[in-house]
Amino acid sequence: xxxxxxxxxxxxxxxxxxxxxxxxxxxxxxxxxxxxxxxxxxxxxxxxxxxxxxxxxxxxxxxxxxxxxxxxxxxxxxxxxxxxxxxxxxxxxxxxxxxxxxxxxxxxxxxxx
Amino acid sequence: xxxxxxxxxxxxxxxxxxxxxxxxxxxxxxxxxxxxxxxxxxxxxxxxxxxxxxxxxxxxxxxxxxxxxxxxxxxxxxxxxxxxxxxxxxxxxxxxxxxxxxxxxxxxxxxxxx
Numbered sequence: 001x002x003x004x005x006x007x008x009x010x011x012x013x014x015x016x017x018x019x020x021x022x023x024x025x026x027x028x029x030x031x032x033x034x035x036x037x038x039x040x041x042x043x044x045x046x047x048x049x050x051x052x053x054x055x056x057x058x059x060x061x062x063x064x065x066x067x068x069x070x071x072x073x074x075x076x077x078x079x080x081x082x083x084x085x086x087x088x089x090x091x092x093x094x095x096x097x098x099x100x101x102x103x104x105x106x107x108x109x110x111x112x113x
Numbered sequence: 114x115x116x117x118x119x120x121x122x123x124x125x126x127x128x129x130x131x132x133x134x135x136x137x138x139x140x141x142x143x144x145x146x147x148x149x150x151x152x153x154x155x156x157x158x159x160x161x162x163x164x165x166x167x168x169x170x171x172x173x174x175x176x177x178x179x180x181x182x183x184x185x186x187x188x189x190x191x192x193x194x195x196x197x198x199x200x201x202x203x204x205x206x207x208x209x210x211x212x213x214x215x216x217x218x219x220x221x222x223x224x225x226x227x
Contacts (some may be wrong), residue, residue: 009153042219043218045218051213096212099161099211101146101214101216
């Protein structure tokens with residue numbers, strides 16, 4: 001079984017500051033990890049995913065995440081926040097051969113001018 | 114189609130009525146998923162289809178909830194005798210197959226039970 005914990009239901013950063021959204025997972029099998037973004041009144045959009053290979057994964061809009069097995073973490077970062085990054089971000093996990101994705105409760109990112 | 118289409122986008126219904134929510138996945142996507150998103154909560158898995166069969170119905174909250182899929186295309190989620198706690202956004206997603214985890218989500222149906 002898999003589960004995801006997202007630390008912080010709401011994160012607020014200044015425009016141009018570092019964005020760090022935290023995600024810790026639990027999985028009994030090697031995990032596949034995902035970050036999705038949800039803009040207001042829209043469906044979820046895949047930002048990036050880790051399945052195998054390189055543990056630092058780059059996604060769209062300048063976001064990246066690093067899989068750290070020893071810390072069971074998959075934190076999402078962006079060096080410089082933009083106003084358009086304001087949205088809800090969801091971390092998700094599954095295992096190979098397992099379906100469906102298990103999602104965290106989400107973190108709402110606010111960007112202050 | 115180009116994306117996952119859900120209808121209606123909004124539905125207000127009276128407690129005790131039945132509702133049907135529709136999902137039209139991307140053409141060629143064999144896997145289809147239903148999730149529920151309550152206010153301030155994460156996504157709660159309801160059911161998924163591989164083709165027209167539903168290997169995992171474990172997330173359906175009660176026997177008032179049912180879903181079907183025909184022709185490896187459109188899926189319908191039916192909620193009978195709606196209750197106020199059913200109020201939520203119901204999201205549908207599709208993927209090429211069960212081993213493709215790059216889900217494409219629809220914009221959802223916002224259900225309000227009054």
